[in-house]
Each structure stands twice: as C-alpha cells, then as structure tokens.
Amino acid sequence: MFVHLAIHHPKPEHVGDLLASMHRVDEAAAGAAGLVQIGAWRDQDSDRLVGLALWESEEAFQVAAPRIFAAVADDPFDEWSARPPEILHLTQP
Numbered sequence: 001m002f003v004h005l006a007i008h009h010p011k012p013e014h015v016g017d018l019l020a021s022m023h024r025v026d027e028a029a030a031g032a033a034g035l036v037q038i039g040a041w042r043d044q045d046s047d048r049l050v051g052l053a054l055w056e057s058e059e060a061f062q063v064a065a066p067r068i069f070a071a072v073a074d075d076p077f078d079e080w081s082a083r084p085p086e087i088l089h090l091t092q093p
Contacts, residue, residue, distance in 0.1 A: 001036075002058040003090035006051040014080035015049070021075045022051050028071035029053065034060020047082075058091065 010018040022040035029038045036054040043050060055061040077085075 001092060002055040002061055003088070004051075004053040004055065004061055005088040005090060007086040007088075008049040008051070009082045009085070010047060010049060010080055011082050012047065015047070017075075018049055018077075018080045021072045021077075021080075022049060024071045025051065025068055028068045029064065032060070032064040032068065035064065058089070 008018055008022075019040060019042070026038050026040065029035055034056040036056060038053040039051075041050040041052060042048075053061070055064075
C-alpha cells in the first residue's frame with residue numbers, strides 16, 4: 001500500500017477554489033490502475049484541506065501521477081494558498 005497525502009492551507013477566500021481543484025484531481029484519477037481510494041477532506045478544527053489517495057503500490061501512483069496532476073497544472077495555487085502544501089508519501093515499514 002502507498003499513500004499520497006497532501007495537506008493544503010487555503011486562504012479563507014479561496015477554500016472553494018482549492019476544494020474544486022482537489023475534486024478535479026479526484027475526477028482525473030478515477031479509473032487509474034492501482035488506485036484504491038481518493039478524496040478531498042476538510043479538517044473540522046482548522047482551515048486545512050487534505051487530499052488522500054490510497055494506491056496499491058508506489059509504482060502505480062508514479063505511472064498515474066503525471067496525467068492526474070495535469071488536470072490542475074494551471075491552477076494558481078500560490079494565489080489560493082497561505083503557504084505551500086505539505087506533501088507526504090507514506091509506506092508501511
């Protein structure tokens with residue numbers, strides 16, 4: 001199992017824009033080989049938005065990632081975000 005976790009810190013006025021972008025990533029990933037689950041989540045106690053994707057393997061993620069993230073390549077994340085996202089790639093030890 002491989003996990004791609006993105007923690008976003010949107011500016012308050014751009015929460016909707018960033019969430020819509022995350023949903024475009026979800027749509028672009030639909031049907032990708034090796035994708036187990038993907039979705040956008042909102043933290044109840046902060047302004048953070050979290051993108052969580054579970055993959056059968058890191059290799060499956062690496063193959064699919066360029067096509068998936070091309071869907072949002074032109075989104076102005078620097079304008080929408082208070083700070084850069086935290087991107088974690090998790091594997092079980």
